[in-house]
Amino acid sequence: MAIMSAVQKSFDMASGSVGLSALFMAGLILLWYVMREKKKEVTGLFWYGLVMLIFVINPLYIILIEKKAPQLKVDNLYLWLIPTAPVLLYSLVSTIAYMRNNVKSKVQKSAFIAGLVAVFILAITTSYSGFSISFTDKFSYFDESEEQVFEEIDKMRNYRSLDFVTIVGPEEIVEDARKYSGYFNTLYGKEMWRGSFDPQFTYSYEAWQYDLYHNISKAHNHYEEIAECSFRNGCQAIVLDRHLFNKNGVEIPESLANRYYLSFENDDYLLYLRSSAKNEDS
Amino acid sequence: MVYLAPVFLIIISYLAGELFCKIFCDNTKNLVEKCLIGTLFVLISWGLYVTIMRGFTDSFSSIAWSYSVFLLALFTAALLFSWKNIKKNLEVKNVSSLWPVVICLSIILVQFLAIALVKPNTVYDYTLETVNTTLATDNLFDYHPGMGILVEYAVSDRGKLVTLPLFYAYLSKIFGGHPARIVYMMIPMWGILLNFMVFGLWADGLLEDDKEKGSKKTLFLVGLGLLNIGGLFVNESVFYYIMEKGFTGKSICYNMIIPYIIYLAHNIVVKKRYKDIIYLLMAVGSTVAITDIQTGLVPALICLAVMTIIALVYKIGGMIKWR
Numbered sequence: 001m002a003i004m005s006a007v008q009k010s011f012d013m014a015s016g017s018v019g020l021s022a023l024f025m026a027g028l029i030l031l032w033y034v035m036r037e038k039k040k041e042v043t044g045l046f047w048y049g050l051v052m053l054i055f056v057i058n059p060l061y062i063i064l065i066e067k068k069a070p071q072l073k074v075d076n077l078y079l080w081l082i083p084t085a086p087v088l089l090y091s092l093v094s095t096i097a098y099m100r101n102n103v104k105s106k107v108q109k110s111a112f113i114a115g116l117v118a119v120f121i122l123a124i125t126t127s128y129s130g131f132s133i134s135f136t137d138k139f140s141y142f143d144e145s146e147e148q149v150f151e152e153i154d155k156m157r158n159y160r161s162l163d164f165v166t167i168v169g170p171e172e173i174v175e176d177a178r179k180y181s182g183y184f185n186t187l188y189g190k191e192m193w194r195g196s197f198d199p200q201f202t203y204s205y206e207a208w209q210y211d212l213y214h215n216i217s218k219a220h221n222h223y224e225e226i227a228e229c230s231f232r233n234g235c236q237a238i239v240l241d242r243h244l245f246n247k248n249g250v251e252i253p254e255s256l257a258n259r260y261y262l263s264f265e266n267d268d269y270l271l272y273l274r275s276s277a278k279n280e281d282s
Numbered sequence: 283m284v285y286l287a288p289v290f291l292i293i294i295s296y297l298a299g300e301l302f303c304k305i306f307c308d309n310t311k312n313l314v315e316k317c318l319i320g321t322l323f324v325l326i327s328w329g330l331y332v333t334i335m336r337g338f339t340d341s342f343s344s345i346a347w348s349y350s351v352f353l354l355a356l357f358t359a360a361l362l363f364s365w366k367n368i369k370k371n372l373e374v375k376n377v378s379s380l381w382p383v384v385i386c387l388s389i390i391l392v393q394f395l396a397i398a399l400v401k402p403n404t405v406y407d408y409t410l411e412t413v414n415t416t417l418a419t420d421n422l423f424d425y426h427p428g429m430g431i432l433v434e435y436a437v438s439d440r441g442k443l444v445t446l447p448l449f450y451a452y453l454s455k456i457f458g459g460h461p462a463r464i465v466y467m468m469i470p471m472w473g474i475l476l477n478f479m480v481f482g483l484w485a486d487g488l489l490e491d492d493k494e495k496g497s498k499k500t501l502f503l504v505g506l507g508l509l510n511i512g513g514l515f516v517n518e519s520v521f522y523y524i525m526e527k528g529f530t531g532k533s534i535c536y537n538m539i540i541p542y543i544i545y546l547a548h549n550i551v552v553k554k555r556y557k558d559i560i561y562l563l564m565a566v567g568s569t570v571a572i573t574d575i576q577t578g579l580v581p582a583l584i585c586l587a588v589m590t591i592i593a594l595v596y597k598i599g600g601m602i603k604w605r
Contacts, residue, residue, distance in 0.1 A: 020516065042488060080520045081584060090502070133401075136401050
């Protein structure tokens with residue numbers, strides 16, 4: 001049963017949805033029919049599609065992957081070797097051509113086209129697990145609050161003529177800091193919670209980094225420890241989640257352990273800069 | 283300037299492809315196929331160049347500068363030796379109607395707009411981090427992309443073969459602007475153009491003897507555009523990857539290189555175009571430079587193995603029939 005469930009899941013993943021998989025199967029049948037009508041051009045596509053389908057969704061392949069190379073299941077990109085796009089597209093072209101040659105009434109043609117559109121939308125919407133799409137904010141890839149914080153940090157970096165600035169903050173800040181600028185270093189990377197960037201290698205973090213990461217998620221209770229740890233490790237900027245303080249009714253501190261002072265705040269984040277920066281700024 | 287990146291890539295690829303075909307005396311390739319061959323050549327040449335040069339220097343800017351000299355030499359050689367061919371390829375011949383071109387360009391523009399408006403999925407991706415790290419440190423592989431610090435062992439030897447993020451860093455250096463614009467917008471747009479080129483060749487092959495080839499090919503490509511746009515909502519499919527992760531090596535591999543490998547294998551086996559073996563080897567080799575071996579080279583080899591088995595079965599079947 002587990003194998004059959006894996007086969008079914010693989011088939012869903014091969015096209016990305018139940019609907020597209022079903023259309024692909026229908027397309028293969030259509031290709032077989034067209035091949036019988038002696039159109040040799042589709043022979044290669046038909047046999048490649050059929051062989052690849054049988055190769056990647058047969059139970060033996062799944063058993064072998066489970067036993068010999070379980071890490072291949074992480075991506076399952078072999079499933080994309082199934083030629084979903086050309087089979088679907090050739091089927092669409094053949095179907096429309098058939099309609100043009102054999103359906104004479106305009107009403108019937110409109111109904112035919114409407115039916116094709118409905119099938120396409122149904123196929124797309126039967127996604128097996130959907131993430132919702134998010135839109136860029138004025139073509140920017142960074143959240144507005146985060147971008148404001150990064151701009152302040154960059155201003156500080158330029159003012160103090162620093163080559164690099166070390167930052168610590170919540171997950172989303174650490175993830176986007178490295179995307180915003182290569183001059184922003186972090187005390188820990190997103191691979192701590194997202195996984196390694198190199199499949200052959202995993203970076204080992206130290207205990208203090210894990211402690212710091214956990215303290216940041218409860219910053220309203222641990223901001224003194226965060227400041228001490230960050231100061232010891234040469235951090236110039238600390239970003240805390242404002243909502244943690246608001247939700248727990250904790251007053252927002254003006255400084256952290258007299259090492260960092262509150263330099264900038266917006267609706268989502270509090271930016272603390274290292275105290276030596278304050279003296280130089282004033 | 284950064285918005286010209288896809289155009290620059292297409293032009294450089296075309297010139298490289300033109301020169302390549304001239305060197306191998308191959309007159310069978312049209313403009314689209316020369317662009318694809320040139321793209322493979324650019325990816326492989328960058329990968330080989332970085333791999334060789336990192337034995338001599340760790341400085342990214344010196345490698346980028348010298349590669350620019352190489353590209354300029356290529357550009358000049360292509361113009362000098364293939365000018366007549368270039369003129370011939372760029373001539374507009376016997377166009378009965380511009381509607382197919384307008385329709386295809388419209389669907390491409392809708393995809394471009396979707397790429398520009400929708401945030402890419404970067405959850406498990408480190409491409410932009412690697413680009414930023416390379417540009418900020420001027421170093422190839424010694425800095426950890428997740429933290430930006432110098433570490434003893436940042437990238438594995440197998441990981442150092444993947445030079446695609448460094449190619450994006452090179453493009454960012456040329457065009458300026460924020461690297462996110464290159465990585466998350468321009469490269470996916472370039473990927474869409476390559477995807478359309480490859481499936482345009484597929485359409486030419488599947489509809490070869492068809493009377494209404496022009497209109498059917500337009501419908502084929504429009505359908506491809508609709509599948510890609512629909513892919514925004516079909517998570518973890520190849521269509522999703524081209525729209526929301528078009529900058530990854532996996533996306534380029536599965537949306538351009540592997541379909542092109544199948545096309546070339548078909549040409550070699552069925553149409554007996556044995557010169558295409560060179561391009562096939564280039565296509566397979568380029569998968570090493572753009573993504574990990576597990577997600578690029580191995581699937582490409584599986585694909586080739588299946589095509590070979592099918593060809594052998596047909597040949598043996600034909601021999602048995604003849605007897």
